[in-house]
Amino acid sequence: MPTPSPAPAPPTGPRTARPGAFLREFLRDPLHTASLLPSSRPLAAAASGPVPGTGEPVVVELGPGTGAFTGAIAERLGGRGHHLAVELNPRLAGLLERAHPGLDVAVADALALPALLAERGLGRADVVVSGLPWAAHPATGRTLSAVLAGSLHPHGVLTQFGYTCTRSLPPARRLRRQLAAAFADVTCGPTVWANLPPAFVLTARLPRHP
Numbered sequence: 001m002p003t004p005s006p007a008p009a010p011p012t013g014p015r016t017a018r019p020g021a022f023l024r025e026f027l028r029d030p031l032h033t034a035s036l037l038p039s040s041r042p043l044a045a046a047a048s049g050p051v052p053g054t055g056e057p058v059v060v061e062l063g064p065g066t067g068a069f070t071g072a073i074a075e076r077l078g079g080r081g082h083h084l085a086v087e088l089n090p091r092l093a094g095l096l097e098r099a100h101p102g103l104d105v106a107v108a109d110a111l112a113l114p115a116l117l118a119e120r121g122l123g124r125a126d127v128v129v130s131g132l133p134w135a136a137h138p139a140t141g142r143t144l145s146a147v148l149a150g151s152l153h154p155h156g157v158l159t160q161f162g163y164t165c166t167r168s169l170p171p172a173r174r175l176r177r178q179l180a181a182a183f184a185d186v187t188c189g190p191t192v193w194a195n196l197p198p199a200f201v202l203t204a205r206l207p208r209h210p
C-alpha cells in the first residue's frame, strides 16, 4: 500500500495575509489601517531581518494586521523565544490568532507595550518589528518612540517601514526625527521595489533610556 503523503504545511507569509480582510478593514477605518494591501514577503523579510537566529529572544510585532510580517518572524524564530503581536483592531487580531495558533496576540494600543511586557514577566524586548501607520499619527509619534526605546534592551533593535513615495514628505521626516530623538543610531534600508507600493525599512538601534 502506498504511504500516505504528508499533510501540506500551513501557509505562511503573504498567503495568510488575507488581502480581502485587509481591504475591508481599510474601508472601515482608513486612518488606523493606513494601507489598502498587506505588505509583501520581501518587505517582511527586510523588516524582520534583525530577529536573531539563535537564543530565546523576545520579539514584539506592532500592528500585525493580517500577518504579513508574522509568518516571516515566526519562521526566523522557529519556535524559540517569545513572539508577542500587538494589534489594535480586534477583528484583525482574531484572524491572526486563527492563522497562527500559539502566537501571543494582545488586542491593545502599541503605547501599552511596557504594561504588556510586564504582565507577561518578559522584561524588555530584543526586537520590535513595527507595521504601525506611524507617520499618520503626529500627536503620539514622539511618545511612541520614547515608549519603544524604553521597552527595548540596550542591544535591542526597532524596525519600522515606510513608503518610498512619501519618504520626503513632512510626516516621514517627522518620523525620522522622532526616532533619532529616542535612538542613537537610525539607518534607512534600500527600497523594496517588489512591495506595492515600494517601501523601505528604518532600523533604529542604541535606544536612549531615560
Ligand SMILES: C[S@@+](CC[C@H](N)C(=O)[O-])C[C@H]1O[C@@H](n2cnc3c(N)ncnc32)[C@H](O)[C@@H]1O
Binding pocket: 032, 033, 034, 035, 037, 038, 039, 062, 063, 064, 065, 066, 067, 068, 069, 086, 087, 088, 089, 092, 108, 109, 110, 111, 130, 131, 132, 133
Ligand atoms: C499599515 S497596517 C500594517 C499591517 C501589516 N504589518 C502589514 O505590513 O501588512 C497597520 C496595522 O496597525 C494596526 N494599528 C494601527 N494603530 C495601532 C496602534 N496604536 N496599536 C496597535 N496596532 C495599531 C492597524 O489596525 C493595522 O493592522
